[in-house]
Amino acid sequence: MNAPMTLNTADRTESPSHLALPTPADLRRELPVEPPLAERIAAQRQAIRDILEGRDDRLLVVVGPCSIHDPAAALAYAEHLVALNRRVEDRLLLVMRVYVEKPRTTVGWKGLAYDPHLDGSDDMAGGLTISRRLMRDIAALGLPVATELLQPMAAAYFDDLIAWAAIGARTTESQIHRELASGLEAAVGFKNATDGGIGVAIDAMRSAAHAHRHFAMDPHGGPVMRETAGNPHTHLVLRGGHAGPNYATDSVAASRRALEDAGLPARMLVDCSHANSAKDHRRQPEVLRDVLAQRLAGETGLVGVMLEGHLAEGKQPLVPGGLRYGVSITDACLGWEDTAALLEEAARQLRG
Numbered sequence: 001m002n003a004p005m006t007l008n009t010a011d012r013t014e015s016p017s018h019l020a021l022p023t024p025a026d027l028r029r030e031l032p033v034e035p036p037l038a039e040r041i042a043a044q045r046q047a048i049r050d051i052l053e054g055r056d057d058r059l060l061v062v063v064g065p066c067s068i069h070d071p072a073a074a075l076a077y078a079e080h081l082v083a084l085n086r087r088v089e090d091r092l093l094l095v096m097r098v099y100v101e102k103p104r105t106t107v108g109w110k111g112l113a114y115d116p117h118l119d120g121s122d123d124m125a126g127g128l129t130i131s132r133r134l135m136r137d138i139a140a141l142g143l144p145v146a147t148e149l150l151q152p153m154a155a156a157y158f159d160d161l162i163a164w165a166a167i168g169a170r171t172t173e174s175q176i177h178r179e180l181a182s183g184l185e186a187a188v189g190f191k192n193a194t195d196g197g198i199g200v201a202i203d204a205m206r207s208a209a210h211a212h213r214h215f216a217m218d219p220h221g222g223p224v225m226r227e228t229a230g231n232p233h234t235h236l237v238l239r240g241g242h243a244g245p246n247y248a249t250d251s252v253a254a255s256r257r258a259l260e261d262a263g264l265p266a267r268m269l270v271d272c273s274h275a276n277s278a279k280d281h282r283r284q285p286e287v288l289r290d291v292l293a294q295r296l297a298g299e300t301g302l303v304g305v306m307l308e309g310h311l312a313e314g315k316q317p318l319v320p321g322g323l324r325y326g327v328s329i330t331d332a333c334l335g336w337e338d339t340a341a342l343l344e345e346a347a348r349q350l351r352g
């Protein structure tokens with residue numbers, strides 16, 4: 001790891017409960033995105049938009065760990081994905097989940113950006129730096145990076161690296177997140193609410209498509225009024241809810257109707273994990289196979305899927321010093337071999 005950067009905190013008030021962080025500009029200076037990488041990310045975003053807008057009939061696949069806790073394991077995962085991509089890229093567009101912030105139902109470890117040392121020390125300056133470096137390394141491998149944007153202030157540290165963003169089930173109803181999405185170049189998936197309601201996600205898509213003026217932070221950490229253009233590249237993410245899954249044909253048809261009634265394009269991505277698999281990673285394949293069957297039967301609104309996978313299957317409790325390599329410390333994930341076999345099977349089916 002590089003030496004921590006020196007922060008210019010001369011004009012900032014610090015106290016034990018207020019520790020200065022680097023500004024987005026500091027971090028972008030330390031870990032710049034050079035023009036060739038910026039062009040590559042722009043092309044990745046365009047490829048995703050082409051799928052969303054029907055110019056490319058490949059399936060968008062957002063796949064990777066539920067959360068990143070070990071950057072070395074995440075890079076190893078990314079390298080596997082790059083190799084797999086060569087075998088499936090004719091039918092699938094692989095995008096890696098690089099989730100460095102985790103929304104918690106109550107409390108728990110909040111992700112690499114918050115607590116990179118996994119010990120409750122909450123070295124957020126280190127967490128932001130490690131997260132940005134990892135996203136840059138993964139993007140440099142040629143893999144589009146996906147993340148959930150949870151803390152709007154944190155987005156400015158990463159948003160130049162992101163090809164696809166999620167607004168999660170717990171924040172889709174938040175105006176602040178809709179404003180954030182309205183200013184992004186990347187396509188954004190809004191998840192249905194944890195209770196299964198899709199109405200909030202549809203409202204979110206309508207709101208994010210609009211121009212907004214909102215309170216924000218400039219790259220130097222100063223408060224600004226930010227004006228956004230509106231993001232027309234949003235879609236619904238079906239992740240199931242408290243009453244059960246919502247990926248089956250009838251739920252998809254109902255979601256399609258609701259989108260069309262709202263005057264929105266029928267674009268849906270199915271999250272094969274979370275409430276669609278009752279958080280049992282072994283059930284993700286049956287969800288994916290159902291989505292593929294619907295696509296092959298003509299449901300063009302199903303533009304993509306999300307899978308939670310890590311190097312090894314399952315999950316483990318966060319016991320500092322006692323972690324198994326490549327195993328999730330948040331939701332249970334498919335292991336690499338199962339994920340690769342599943343995606344090869346999906347590509348084969350889509351080839352017809």
Ligand SMILES: O=C[C@H](O)[C@H](O)COP(=O)(O)O
Binds near residue numbers: 066102103104108330
């Ligand atoms: O995706 C991960 C989790 O489902 C989400 O962060 C909520 O986690 P929790 O219910 O364990 O707090």
Ligand SMILES: C=C(OP(=O)(O)O)C(=O)O
Binds near residue numbers: 066170191239
């Ligand atoms: C937290 C996540 O999902 P959801 O918002 O659907 O719970 C996730 O995808 O990591």
